[in-house]
Amino acid sequence: MMAKVLMVALVGLALVLAAGLLWSPAGAEGKVDPALVEGMKLKGEPVMAEAKQDEMVHVRVLTREGKLSEIVHIPKVVKTDEEWKQILTPEQFRIMRSHGTEPAFCGGLLKNKEHGYYLCGSCGLPLFESNAKFESGTGWPSFFQPAAMENILERSDMSYGMVRTEILCRRCDAHLGHLFNDGPKPTGMRYCLNSESLRFVADADLAANGEDVAPAKIAKAVFAGGCFWCVEAVFEEIDGVIDAVSGYAGGSAETANYKDVCTGETGHAEVVEVLYDPAKVNYEALLRLHFATHDPTTLNRQGNDTGTQYRSAIFYADEEQKAAAEKLIAEMEKDKVFSGKIVTTLEPLKEFYPAEAYHQNYVCRNPRQPYVRGVALPKVEKLRAVLQGGARE
Ligand SMILES: [Zn+2]
Numbered sequence: 001m002m003a004k005v006l007m008v009a010l011v012g013l014a015l016v017l018a019a020g021l022l023w024s025p026a027g028a029e030g031k032v033d034p035a036l037v038e039g040m041k042l043k044g045e046p047v048m049a050e051a052k053q054d055e056m057v058h059v060r061v062l063t064r065e066g067k068l069s070e071i072v073h074i075p076k077v078v079k080t081d082e083e084w085k086q087i088l089t090p091e092q093f094r095i096m097r098s099h100g101t102e103p104a105f106c107g108g109l110l111k112n113k114e115h116g117y118y119l120c121g122s123c124g125l126p127l128f129e130s131n132a133k134f135e136s137g138t139g140w141p142s143f144f145q146p147a148a149m150e151n152i153l154e155r156s157d158m159s160y161g162m163v164r165t166e167i168l169c170r171r172c173d174a175h176l177g178h179l180f181n182d183g184p185k186p187t188g189m190r191y192c193l194n195s196e197s198l199r200f201v202a203d204a205d206l207a208a209n210g211e212d213v214a215p216a217k218i219a220k221a222v223f224a225g226g227c228f229w230c231v232e233a234v235f236e237e238i239d240g241v242i243d244a245v246s247g248y249a250g251g252s253a254e255t256a257n258y259k260d261v262c263t264g265e266t267g268h269a270e271v272v273e274v275l276y277d278p279a280k281v282n283y284e285a286l287l288r289l290h291f292a293t294h295d296p297t298t299l300n301r302q303g304n305d306t307g308t309q310y311r312s313a314i315f316y317a318d319e320e321q322k323a324a325a326e327k328l329i330a331e332m333e334k335d336k337v338f339s340g341k342i343v344t345t346l347e348p349l350k351e352f353y354p355a356e357a358y359h360q361n362y363v364c365r366n367p368r369q370p371y372v373r374g375v376a377l378p379k380v381e382k383l384r385a386v387l388q389g390g391a392r393e
Pocket residue numbers: 120121122123124125169170171172173174
């Protein structure tokens with residue numbers, strides 16, 4: 001992808017369009033094979049739709065010990081505007097429920113240096129920990145990472161002629177602020193918050209804000225199919241997928257970073273770890289989706305991306321996953337689903353290493369980036385079209 005970035009800088013849209021035409025990203029035939037994804041469902045529109053009362057979310061909450069919990073499966077908090085108005089101040093309502101922004105340097109939590117958690121001002125979900133807070137100089141409370149990725153919903157925000165990433169509370173859809181990629185180490189990210197969207201709870205009071213929880217049943221699968229931005233974006237679409245995380249697998253811990261992996265000499269592949277709810281979607285279905293949305297017939301290459309780091313691979317966690325992958329590949333070879341031979345490797349998963357923060361949710365955060373527009377989004381659109389009979393807005 002380094003070459004990609006250079007190309008983008010040098011030649012812009014014309015070449016990208018050409019690249020899009022040259023590479024049929026979704027499967028060898030340039031389309032998502034409906035037979036392979038039969039029965040799969042898209043996630044509901046994540047926010048701003050009529051949230052259903054019985055909708056569930058996977059998040060981390062505070063426990064009775066005042067710690068962040070394992071991922072739990074709990075109901076979404078859904079209220080009418082009238083109901084929100086009864087528990088929020090007019091300013092909180094304007095910001096959290098109507099996507100407003102507080103004036104810079106005015107928020108009450110800007111200078112707070114106490115240790116504790118910042119909870120959602122609407123529903124109390126823990127969103128940020130004080131040890132990730134930093135002085136950004138912008139006039140808004142700023143954090144370099146959330147307390148839990150699961151608790152923050154990201155959405156492309158095209159308002160005011162800008163492309164920004166809006167951040168919302170996963171449990172109640174409250175508007176929190178925006179996300180920028182000019183933050184400090186270790187993530188390089190800046191989560192820019194409204195004080196009004198947050199409620200600070202100091203360490204001593206965390207346990208009193210805790211709840212009884214039971215960890216959710218979560219299964220994992222790791223797939224490689226070229227650039228992880230694209231693979232992640234595809235899996236994020238699917239109902240039952242709790243999270244898809246870009247990362248590396250196949251090499252050692254020392255080289256599990258983007259710079260080293262780009263050399264193609266580390267043994268790592270760019271992979272995506274898919275966390276899913278086995279009650280909603282099974283491993284076989286995810287395998288079929290993986291084959292439907294990348295080209296498993298090109299050795300160490302996806303489209304214009306070449307090198308062993310872009311190989312097609314399935315990193316199996318146990319013998320059961322391995323057997324399922326072998327069975328599906330044999331079936332697809334027999335049915336000649338692809339015109340060429342399937343070269344996908346089956347490799348034991350030793351360790352999954354999450355990629356750098358700026359690679360996560362890349363497609364959502366960078367919808368106008370030329371590679372995203374030319375390659376990743378068309379792939380997602382094809383999948384949506386097949387699963388829904390039309391692209392989703
Ligand atoms: Zn909330």
